[in-house]
Every structure is written in C-alpha cells, then in structure tokens.
Amino acid sequence: MHDPMAAVSSCLTAAAAGQRLAGMSPAFRKFHRAVAPWVILPLAVTALTGMGYRLGKAWFGWDKTLGGLAMDLHTGEWLGRIGSAVYLGLTGIALLLLIGTGATLLLSGRSKNLMRLSHRVLALVLMLPLTASAVTGLAYKFGEEFFHLPDEAGEFLMTIHEGAWLGKQLKPFYVLFLGLGLLALLGTGFRLTGLFRRKSPPTAPRSAP
Numbered sequence: 001m002h003d004p005m006a007a008v009s010s011c012l013t014a015a016a017a018g019q020r021l022a023g024m025s026p027a028f029r030k031f032h033r034a035v036a037p038w039v040i041l042p043l044a045v046t047a048l049t050g051m052g053y054r055l056g057k058a059w060f061g062w063d064k065t066l067g068g069l070a071m072d073l074h075t076g077e078w079l080g081r082i083g084s085a086v087y088l089g090l091t092g093i094a095l096l097l098l099i100g101t102g103a104t105l106l107l108s109g110r111s112k113n114l115m116r117l118s119h120r121v122l123a124l125v126l127m128l129p130l131t132a133s134a135v136t137g138l139a140y141k142f143g144e145e146f147f148h149l150p151d152e153a154g155e156f157l158m159t160i161h162e163g164a165w166l167g168k169q170l171k172p173f174y175v176l177f178l179g180l181g182l183l184a185l186l187g188t189g190f191r192l193t194g195l196f197r198r199k200s201p202p203t204a205p206r207s208a209p
Contacts, residue, residue, distance in 0.1 A: 028101040037193055039094040040186050046091060047186075049074035051179035054162065058172040075141065085145055092138040099123075099131055119188040126181045133178060136161040 053070040056062035062070075072078050076087030102123050140157040143149030149157075159165050163174030 028104045032098060032101040032105065033193060035094055035098060036189050039091055039098070040190055042087070042091045043095060044183060044186055046074060047179040047182040051175055054175040055172050081145065085141065088138065088141050092134045095134045096131065099127055099134075103127060115188055115191050119185065119192060122181060122185045122188065126178070126185060129174075129178055130182065132160055 049070045053062075053067055053074060056070065057067055076084040079087055106120055106124060136157040140149070140154055140161065143157070144154060163171050163178070166174055
C-alpha cells in the first residue's frame with residue numbers, strides 16, 4: 001500500500017517547486033524576450049533550409065547541387081568548419097534555452113491575448129519534437145566534427161532528427177510539420193516582442209479652465 005504521508009510530502013514538494021517557478025517567471029520572461037529577437041532569423045533559415053533539403057529530395061527530385069546548397073545553409077558550412085560549429089552551437093543552444101524558459105512561462109497563468117495564446121499552444125505541441133531535433137542535431141554535428149562519431153551512432157541521431165523512425169513515407173511530413181511549426185512559433189513570438197509596435201502619440205495635458 002502507498003504511504004499517505006509520502007503522497008502528501010510529494011504534493012507539497014511539487015507545490016513548492018511550482019511556487020518557485022512562478023516566482024522566477026518574470027526573470028524567465030525577460031530572458032526569453034531578450035534572446036528571441038537575436039535568433040529568429042537564423043532559426044527561420046534553419047527551418048526553411050531543412051524543409052527545402054528534405055522535401056526537395058523526397059518530392060521534387062533535387063540533385064546533389066541543390067541539396068548540398070540547402071544543407072550548407074542549414075548547417076552553416078559556408079562559414080567554414082569552426083564557423084559552422086559556432087553557428088550551430090549558438091542557434092541550437094539558444095533554441096533549447098527558449099524552449100526551457102518558454103516551458104516555465106506556460107505555467108505562469110492564462111492569457112486572453114489571441115497571439116500569446118497561439119504562441120503558447122504551438123510551444124506546447126512543438127516542445128518535445130523541437131527539443132529532440134535540436135539535441136540530436138547538435139550531437140551529430142559536434143560528434144562528427146570533433147569526437148569521431150561512429151557511423152551507427154550518427155545514423156541513430158539522424159533517424160531521430162529527421163523523423164525517419166516514422167518510415168520513409170512519413171519522414172517528409174514530419175519535417176514539414178516541424179519546419180512550419182517552428183516558423184509559426186517564430187512568427188507569433190516576433191509579434192509578441194513588440195519591436196515594430198506603433199507607439200501611440202503622447203496626449204497633450206489638458207489646460208485648467
């Protein structure tokens with residue numbers, strides 16, 4: 001039988017953890033909003049080139065030239081060996097940080113703002129597959145470049161990264177879902193940053209009668 005006191009203790013621990021997260025949510029929100037504008041463009045390029053590479057090869061018969069160009073843009077190979085590693089490392093870690101801080105903000109309360117609500121729903125749906133894609137992409141890149149990653153391990157990482165575990169027919173749809181989802185997440189997030197929000201003109205003080 002389960003110990004009632006242990007169950008109560010677990011509930012109290014979970015409640016305390018929730019309270020700590022709620023207290024830290026303003027700092028997480030500030031960090032989330034500060035980082036997001038800097039990585040929206042590289043993450044959008046990553047999503048577009050990833051979709052282009054996989055869908056181009058699967059559905060549109062792209063040759064090695066077009067596929068190679070898309071992959072060079074996707075991985076930052078045009079920056080050179082070290083530059084590519086830095087580019088992927090920064091964008092991948094930034095994405096993981098955004099996912100982590102965004103996950104805590106999902107618990108920060110309800111919102112009636114349609115754009116914010118859409119952003120949160122997208123984040124909830126994409127959290128796990130985006131995390132898996134970022135982690136496996138980073139592991140593959142750094143493992144292959146610096147740690148002599150075995151071929152079997154590389155194939156396993158790419159199986160998760162590209163959704164090949166769903167089968168050959170469904171893999172392109174998984175990449176399409178993930179790419180479009182990331183673009184939608186970036187778009188709604190960009191709108192929420194308010195970078196191009198019009199400021200209302202200051203109202204002139206009323207003169208006393």
